[in-house]
Amino acid sequence: MPNDVASKPYVLGVDLGGTNVRAAVIDRVSEQIVARGENIPSRALDGVLATAGQIATAAKTALHQGNIDPERVVGCGIAVPGVIKGREGIVSYAPNFKDQWRGVQISAPVQESLGIPVHIGNDANLAAFGEFRFGSGRGVRDLVMLTLGTGVGGGIIIDGKLIEGATGGAGEIGHMIVNAGGRGGNSSFGSLEGECQRDAIIERAARKVQQGRKTVLAERTDYDRFALTPALIAQAASEGDAVAIEVFEETGYYLGIAVASLINILNPEMVVIGGGIAQAGELLLDSIRRTSNANALRALARTCQIVPAQLGDNAGIFGGAALALAEVVTEG
């Protein structure tokens, strides 16, 4: 690494959402967040320059909070919720923003404002890259991550590199078909997302309540399916509620089928399960592991750990930082 890079002890990570932007400065040695800029509105519908300005503000807020000179920051990586052509720094499609940001250059105006190199990547891909570099995947070369939430996202690291695909669309693991002809999400019928996204989990529980199964979920929601949440179901499961346990077992089955296929296709050392739904914890992980082990080639399953994510809400921020660091090493 050239001297001028070695003399820059910090890196910036930014998580751009449809509502807010969050930025953080990460110390390259301790690998900890040392300063934050949060609660900055994204101004998602006000156009690219407005949002770029908010990103820069979040970054500058973090620098100011940590009293850090931008000269000491090696670069900045931004996790964007959309399809990204990282090499060209272009957003191909980001549905939460004005006119879906089709073919938008977001890094250039941010770079101009901050005076440091700025790179962008897809948020789910960068969550995987963050776990790889700073979280559960430290020391691993080949990793797949699934992020479970409103949808199901993913990211793939092969031989230490984040896979982008031909047009920036790689890692759309939520759109794998795990149950051909099954439940549809925003994707095809029987996709992993269709079977395992937040709404699918709630629907699974709601049907069991409707069928008259004995469960604490019925009284706790007063038989109102709109009152059901994954957290409520996870809580009931942790108390031993058989119906709630079944919901996570069934969800874990489809996740395990996808994980088994991914292990057979990519032979990773590690599969990381993250996102809000993953907070159901060992119950869900056990079901995933059991199904995956039963369906993956034994030699490949044996050499692949299936583990929870470590970075929680900060995965995107750490992923942005990991991207910025990877670009420095490549350029230097």
Next chain:
Amino acid sequence: MPNDVASKPYVLGVDLGGTNVRAAVIDRVSEQIVARGENIPSRALDGVLATAGQIATAAKTALHQGNIDPERVVGCGIAVPGVIKGREGIVSYAPNFKDQWRGVQISAPVQESLGIPVHIGNDANLAAFGEFRFGSGRGVRDLVMLTLGTGVGGGIIIDGKLIEGATGGAGEIGHMIVNAGGRGGNSSFGSLEGECQRDAIIERAARKVQQGRKTVLAERTDYDRFALTPALIAQAASEGDAVAIEVFEETGYYLGIAVASLINILNPEMVVIGGGIAQAGELLLDSIRRTSNANALRALARTCQIVPAQLGDNAGIFGGAALALAEVVTEG
């Protein structure tokens, strides 16, 4: 490329099978096979050194046939039917050979005998690498290949590099789960191989005959299911036999589900369909394309061609040559 490499106009490719070894010299400029060494027995059950000797003999036969000095050959790549750790040049497992070749060094004795650099890779992976470098995939950077035969094999090229995985097991596309709980092959129930390997195709046809469906297959096989072959079914289909057409439609459906998932996971520019079964041609390809387009994300499906392989029986040989060339460029 350094001068000494540029001065070597040939490369050797070897396809090691359980019965025979085939070698060929490929001209690096014309990219054509200019000499062959064929019908050399593998001596698969006589131990590593015996087989290594046969590989060297096949290579020397090809060199002799083309009257080519080994000094003018840049390297040799061998396609091995097994799990390979290419970086270490080790066969982890090759079930057709003596004691399953667990942890065997096959390249060193061949290299010693030939006096040129020798590299090894998995045969299905190298078929993909051959198509990428010399066949349907010329000019493409991201490619997935499926090889349909007795089993279903695969290989993945990302950004111009053949993917090996953490332990050399990547590309086991035949073991993807496309129909959870469905038909089993040598793999899990509902795997792509279970649904689409040679025996599955025959079974699909046999059941229709058994059900009394009207088809030329019944008389042509005299109701003997052991007389059914994929070639016979393909012939009947090409003549418009509705039952035979159905067999390939149904087979193509499961292949299309796998291809859709692969497109969503990896965002390749091209999916190549090869192997003996693929000779059913457009009928099978159409069914694959239809199902894939219906199940993959539209933006990713639109930028991915699904095409037949071009190299036929020579895919392994060209793949070996491609591997040897890739290693030269990396080393040089």
